[in-house]
Amino acid sequence: MQKIVVTGGLGFIGSHTVVELQNEGFEVLIIDNLSNSNIGVLDGITSITGKKPAFFKIDLKDKQKVAQFFKENKVDGVIHFAASKAVGESVHEPLKYYENNIATLIYVLQEMNKNKVTNFIFSSSCTVYGDADEFPITEKSPIKKAENAYGNSKQIGEEIIADVTKVKNLNAIALRYFNPIGGHKSIKIGELPLGVPQNLIPYVTQTAAGIRKELSVFGNDYETHDGTPIRDYIHVTDLAKAHVIAMKRLFEDKQKAKMEYFNIGTGVGSSVFDVIKTFEKVNDLKINYKVVDRREGDVTAYLADVSFANTELGWRSELTLKDALRSAWLWQEKQEIK
Ligand code: UD1
Numbered sequence: 001m002q003k004i005v006v007t008g009g010l011g012f013i014g015s016h017t018v019v020e021l022q023n024e025g026f027e028v029l030i031i032d033n034l035s036n037s038n039i040g041v042l043d044g045i046t047s048i049t050g051k052k053p054a055f056f057k058i059d060l061k062d063k064q065k066v067a068q069f070f071k072e073n074k075v076d077g078v079i080h081f082a083a084s085k086a087v088g089e090s091v092h093e094p095l096k097y098y099e100n101n102i103a104t105l106i107y108v109l110q111e112m113n114k115n116k117v118t119n120f121i122f123s124s125s126c127t128v129y130g131d132a133d134e135f136p137i138t139e140k141s142p143i144k145k146a147e148n149a150y151g152n153s154k155q156i157g158e159e160i161i162a163d164v165t166k167v168k169n170l171n172a173i174a175l176r177y178f179n180p181i182g183g184h185k186s187i188k189i190g191e192l193p194l195g196v197p198q199n200l201i202p203y204v205t206q207t208a209a210g211i212r213k214e215l216s217v218f219g220n221d222y223e224t225h226d227g228t229p230i231r232d233y234i235h236v237t238d239l240a241k242a243h244v245i246a247m248k249r250l251f252e253d254k255q256k257a258k259m260e261y262f263n264i265g266t267g268v269g270s271s272v273f274d275v276i277k278t279f280e281k282v283n284d285l286k287i288n289y290k291v292v293d294r295r296e297g298d299v300t301a302y303l304a305d306v307s308f309a310n311t312e313l314g315w316r317s318e319l320t321l322k323d324a325l326r327s328a329w330l331w332q333e334k335q336e337i338k
Pocket of ligand 1: 126
């Protein structure tokens with residue numbers, strides 16, 4: 001049984017990926033420092049799959065601990081999620097973002113290299129395309145200057161990995177996620193934002209639950225069908241499965257280049273109003289919202305061309321916006337019961 005390390009494995013995307021890896025017969029070792037996750041997620045994963053993944057509470061900034069981990073655990077591949085991800089915060093705390101997202105990546109790659117671990121999947125983002133000019137965005141679309149330290153950390157991260165693959169025994173895939181949402185169908189794991197949510201879907205679910213008074217819709221004067229910005233919302237379970245397929249691609253030596261990049265989205269764009277309407281319909285609820293000014297840094301549209309992921313990676317999304325918004329609400333309701 002192949003052993004996969006999942007850093008940030010108790011986080012939102014990480015935990016869903018652990019489930020899919022275990023379902024496919026991989027043995028999973030989770031590294032997480034619990035800085036933006038909860039140890040209870042381990043029980044959620046275990047109750048879905050019936051297998052408790054090994055858990056290591058390690059902060060990847062602790063170089064010695066990372067070295068010790070790789071020395072003591074013989075593993076076959078690494079999926080690296082652990083990182084900070086709040087776009088706004090990254091503008092005010094750039095050094096935190098470069099330390100958490102770049103320094104830790106370097107330590108992981110160094111120890112992989114020392115211990116001859118050659119398979120690596122990187123959690124990247126559509127944010128690497130910056131304020132894109134053409135839609136849908138393909139993997140060949142230009143990488144424009146990042147708008148913030150978070151986006152820059154993903155661009156730099158990809159470059160570091162690509163440089164390493166040129167000279168060391170490392171095979172890597174960067175998955176560029178569009179907007180991950182939803183939760184596992186069992187409703188045993190989901191998104192757990194700390195504090196006031198910055199992203200649309202958790203704000204919507206918390207508004208529906210009465211935790212937030214009303215949702216602010218950031219602008220309705222964009223050049224879109226209803227004036228609100230368009231995003232490509234991808235169900236987290238579909239996204240998680242892309243990691244399993246990518247890891248198998250590495251193990252089966254199917255790569256066409258030592259470093260590959262894939263867009264992971266649906267190819268379907270939804271506006272903020274589309275999201276609100278769909279959420280209301282599938283859950284039979286009403287959302288209080290008001291339109292306010294645009295949020296600084298928001299772009300009109302982000303939409304993935306997923307044909308390369310479909311044909312070359314052999315992955316395609318199966319779940320819909322409706323599925324995602326239904327599971328997001330069921331998960332939110334469960335938080336209230338607790
Ligand atoms: C951002 C980042 C992305 C990152 C993701 C998760 C960019 C371009 N994208 O995505 O890289 O992975 O966050 O952290 O930096 N909205 C509202 N009201 C709200 C919240 C959001 O109207 O209270 C709107 C936004 O204007 C946007 C859409 O909802 O049009 C989605 O916003 P959000 O969920 O924050 O994701 P992005 O900004 O697309």
